[in-house]
């Protein structure tokens with residue numbers, strides 16, 4: 221199905237924007253997979269000068285080929301070491317992608333210096349561009365795919381112009397081994413690079429959509445537990461590096477079972493949506509809200525527990541003051557929640573430890589009469 225105009229705009233803007241933290245996380249493991257593959261391919265490149273020597277190639281040619289292969293191998297090992305680090309470098313996929321494309325161009329330039337038609341009609345080396353573009357799908361970042369495609373087209377386009385400019389006669393572009401170089405076949409190659417870029421970008425976009433769907437709660441549109449599990453380690457790392465605290469608030473609606481009985485499932489669903497709209501309207505930067513199950517939510521605050529308690533308690537009062545009206549004819553229903561707080565790193569160093577502690581405090585809030593926020597055991 222063809223994308224509509226607005227659909228196309230949405231796809232392009234999604235591909236050009238920075239992926240969310242979870243996609244970047246997935247992309248970082250993809251970068252490591254690409255780095256491993258690159259190291260293997262670079263190792264194979266070392267054998268080419270040797271094969272050329274055995275086939276009777278000149279010493280100069282072999283030395284140049286060997287020097288090129290050694291440099292490529294050193295850089296491949298550098299990229300591998302950087303992609304293995306716990307700390308992810310945001311610039312790494314951009315640099316390695318340009319590197320991959322440029323290696324294909326470099327080999328074509330070397331071929332051109334040897335035999336002009338080889339540079340433009342070699343299929344194997346030209347496929348290096350396709351490989352470099354396709355491998356960006358593993359980085360899960362549309363910007364990297366578009367950069368790979370643009371770099372390949374610009375570099376290969378310049379190579380075409382250079383070869384046609386250097387050729388003194390059309391005969392120089394005819395080869396027994398590589399066939400005849402024609403402008404039409406070169407246009408086709410440029411178009412194929414563009415098509416490979418578009419297809420890879422669509423794969424990245426679909427993957428982004430799937431990851432977003434799997435991390436989103438269908439009823440409220442909030443991030444879900446899966447999202448939280450993937451997001452929290454990054455928030456812990458940020459808190460560690462800034463030497464700051466994070467507070468996790470486990471929020472549970474009061475008497476939601478009764479609300480279901482009174483309003484039916486659909487009415488109770490609308491009550492949940494009403495609460496989420498209210499909470500979203502109150503959200504500050506440095507706060508993340510997720511629906512973890514039924515009538516239970518987690519609010520993560522980049523605050524120490526005391527300040528977080530003041531904030532969550534203020535939200536609790538606002539929720540209690542904003543009754544839910546199921547429809548115009550029925551009476552407004554007062555909603556309230558209870559919450560238990562836990563603080564990173566003091567109460568635990570993992571999401572599950574923090575949620576266990578927060579749940580104990582939530583149960584205290586329920587036992588204490590509901591509609592309250594508890595930050596410590598008495």
Ligand SMILES: Nc1nc2c(ncn2[C@@H]2O[C@H](COP(=O)(O)OP(=O)(O)OP(=O)(O)O)[C@@H](O)[C@H]2O)c(=O)[nH]1
Nearest residue numbers: 472473474475476477478480485488489514515586
């Ligand atoms: N409408 C609706 N109900 C749900 C959904 N998920 C869970 N529930 C219902 O939410 C209720 C959860 O109730 P509980 O939190 O266990 O109990 P409660 O009545 O809220 O009582 P306290 O939490 O002790 O105040 C159950 O009746 C579930 O069936 C949902 O997505 N939509």
